[in-house]
Amino acid sequence: MNRPDTQAPKKPDPQAKAGGEAEDTLYAVRQKVYPRAVTGIFATWRWILVWATQLIFYGLCWLPWGDRQAVLLDVVERKFYIFGWVFWPQDVFFLAILLIISAYSLFFFTAVAGRLWCGYACPQTVYTEIFMWIEEKIEGNRNQRMKLDESPLSIRKIGLKAAKFGAWGAFSLWTGFTLVGYFTPIRELVGEALSFSFGPWELFWICFYGGFTYLFAGVMREQVCKYMCPYARFQAVMFDPDTLVITYDPDRGEPRGPRKKGVEPKAVSKGDCVDCGICVQVCPTGIDIRNGMQYECIGCAACIDACDQVMDKMSYPKGLIRYTTENAMKRHWGRKEIVGHVMRPRIMIYAGVLVAICAAFVWGLATRSTLRVDVIKDRSTLSREVEGGLIANVYNLQVMNMTEKSRRFSLSVSGLEGVWITPAQPFEVDAAGLKAVTVEVAVPPESGKPGSNTVYIEVKAMDDETVSVREKTAFLLPR
Known part of the structure; x- marks a missing residue:
């Protein structure tokens, strides 16, 4: 079988010289990639x-938690609500x-x-996948999309393109709307949308995020992964010969060539690769994995699914393109040897450090105090004599109630003989409030x-004595 084209036909280079030599340019004109749908x-x-990421993203902002939504990043009030936790700017450590x-x-x-x-x-891969699915449902499969783009302008073409761009635009705006819904309560935002009463910043960010979703996932696609994403550039630093990567097996596949179904490769002096080009057609970045590892490869494994299906049809073993390592390919290791080298000391150290950091993070959240107190000495009057010949210092307390219920707190002081504090009566702090x-x-x-x-100033919750904060501060006595 002949290998089909993987790109749209190339147009003549307008920069070509009269003598037939192409003039060097600083960039290559983009050749549109038409990824073929694949299963596996x-x-x-x-x-x-x-599905998992988008159900979380689009659904979490609608999940109620008491009288508010479960996840709300209230930038105006400088409070982040995440389920039962309330985070303040002081929690930037987390x-x-x-x-x-x-x-x-x-x-x-x-x-x-x-x-x-x-x-x-x-997100670039996820949204590109969604946009390509919309495109396929409206314009058809790969060949139909290529023919549509090559066809002259017509009512049908305008209608299909308008439907596709309209669906992309609606989805992008809904994405921007959902993202803003994590900063402005989503139900409040819906009310503003129905009454056309968006605030200027809300409207700006909806259009901003929606526009970039449309641009990156619908228009630029693989260009983002190939030229804009820094991860593609420095990923090689984290690879080593025992890293699992998607690899074409040239020892088994070469020389390539077409043949009839069921024909043994040795009978025609060829390798297992039938040179069908489907592995290139399904690639979202348009590369040929048979040319070796390339930084443009995003590791989606679409070429593995496609090649395995071809191998099944030809009655050949699967795995001509597969996840393997550089050492395994050179030394023809089996699965047991590959697993043994993948779980190498470097990986075990990485895993141990990661587990330790995660455990510390969870422990920090679990033991996080629901009360925070800042004691600031009033510097306008360092000390003064009051009734009874006592020496007094004044302090400003910032008491932060980090729970979502109002609480009453009592004050006490210790550290010096005969010390007392005024006012001595309890005071109340609103839910998730600062007093x-x-x-x-x-x-x-x-x-x-x-x-x-x-001296030590202690603030204690009256409904739970385990919730208390004891702050150390300086008390000045005149010389």
Whole structure:
């Protein structure tokens, strides 16, 4: 069989010189890629990840949690609500740990099996998959899309293109709307949409994110992965000869050539590759995996599914294109040897560090206090004499209630003999609220040495004595 074209026909180069020599340019004109639909185990896993990620993204903002939505990033109030947790700007430590876990996970999975993130869970891959599915449903399969693009302008072509672009645009705007719904309550946002009363910033971000979704997933597609994504450039640093990558087996496949179904390769002095080109046709970045590992490969494994189907039809063993390692390919290792070398010391260290960081993150969340107190000494008056000959210092307390129910708190002070605090009566802090409390701490002059002394101000929840904060501060006695 003859190998079909994998790209649209190339147009004559307008930059060609009269003598027939092509003039060198700094960039290559994009040749549109028409990926062919494919089925198989890896395509199934890819769609499972598409459904899982999008159900979380589009559904989580609609999940109620008490009288609010489960996940709400309230930038105006500087509070992030995530299920039963309320995070404040002071909790940026948890965000830093989460980013470290994400980066370390990326390095770990890349060292194990290459660009798994790119091939299955990256938003660019996920949304490109969705946009290509919409395109296929409206314009047809690969050959139909190529013929449509090559055909002259007609009512049918305009109608199909308008339907495709309209569906892309609607989906993109809904994506932008959903993203903004994590920052403005989604039900409130729906009300604004129905009454056409969006705030200027809400409308801007909906259009901004929707526009970039449309541009990246619908228009640029593989260009983002090939030229814009930095991960494609530095991934090779994380690879080694024992990293699982998608590889074509040249020892088994070469020399390539067409032949009839069922013909043994040795009978025609050829390898198992029938040179059908389907592995290239299904590639979303338009590369030929048979030319070796290339940075444009996103690790989606579409070529594996396609090649295995061809091998089945030819009654040849599967695995001409497969996940394997450089060492395994050179030394013809079996599965047992491959697994043994993939689980090498480097990977075990990565895994151990990742598990330790995740455990620390979970422990930090589980033991996170629901009360935070900042004690700031009033510097306008360092100390003063009050009724009864006592020496008083004034402090400003910032009491943060990190639960979603109002709480009453009591105050106490210790550290010096005869010390007392005013006001002594309990006070209330609203749910997920911050309250400023000014207190006066007084002691007899003989209770401490002149200068700085240490006292402890304790704030305790009256409904749960285990929720308390004891803050150390300085008490100044005049010399």
